[in-house]
Amino acid sequence: MHQLIFTKELYACEDDYFFYFTINMLEACSIRYNVPVLVIRIALNHLGFMIQDGAVTIKPEHQKYAMDKLGAIRSEVIHDYVKHLKLQVSSDYFLDLTRQYLDASRYVDAATCIMKFGFYDKFDILELCISLVDMNKVQQAKMLV
Numbered sequence: 001m002h003q004l005i006f007t008k009e010l011y012a013c014e015d016d017y018f019f020y021f022t023i024n025m026l027e028a029c030s031i032r033y034n035v036p037v038l039v040i041r042i043a044l045n046h047l048g049f050m051i052q053d054g055a056v057t058i059k060p061e062h063q064k065y066a067m068d069k070l071g072a073i074r075s076e077v078i079h080d081y082v083k084h085l086k087l088q089v090s091s092d093y094f095l096d097l098t099r100q101y102l103d104a105s106r107y108v109d110a111a112t113c114i115m116k117f118g119f120y121d122k123f124d125i126l127e128l129c130i131s132l133v134d135m136n137k138v139q140q141a142k143m144l145v
Contacts, residue, residue, distance in 0.1 A: 015056050015057050015059075016062075018047075018050070018056055019047075019056060019058070019062050020065070022043060022044075022046075022047045023065065023066055023069055025043060026040060026043055026044060026069075026073060026077075026081070027069050027072045027073065029043070029074075030072055030073050030074035030077075031072060037074060037076045037077065040074055040076075040077055041076075041077055041080070044077055044080055044081060044084060045080070045084070047084060047085075048080070048083075048084030048085075051084060051085070051086075058085060058086060062085075063085060063086065063087055066081070066085045066087060067087055067089070070082070070087070070089070070093075070097075071097060071100070074109075075101070075106075075108075075109035075110075075112040075113055075116075076112055078094075078097075078113070078116070079116055091117060094113055094117050094119075095117075095119060095122060097113060098110050098113040098114060098117075098119055098122075098123070101113065102123070102128070105131075107128060107131045107132050107135060107137070107140075108132070108135075108137055108140050110123070110128065111128060111132060111140050111141075111143070111144045112140075114128070114144065115143060115144060125144060125145070128141075128144065129141040129144055129145060132144070
């Protein structure tokens, strides 16, 4: 039995402990934008390699939990997150997520989703570029164009 730090939840096996610990760490790192995306990518890829090698087994309840956390994961790694955890996600979900990012003024995340999933015809790219430039995120605006 393992106990996750700062929780009272006990997990039946090491797979559960490792999975939930990693997903919660990914969420915590994604929320704090001062954490470099490289740190998140390393943790996610490590989990992906462990799943691929059979060291960690993904159960349906793991996939459900991962789906619940998908909206909190940093947009730069969403594609890898879905791929490594073998989640079944429709493009409509990502379209709605991009709209949520725009509504929350998370323009960099919205731009990333637009580029990754090819939603150029679904949004006002000029307005988004202006918002990015206003935020001094010229590099993201250039990539979007």
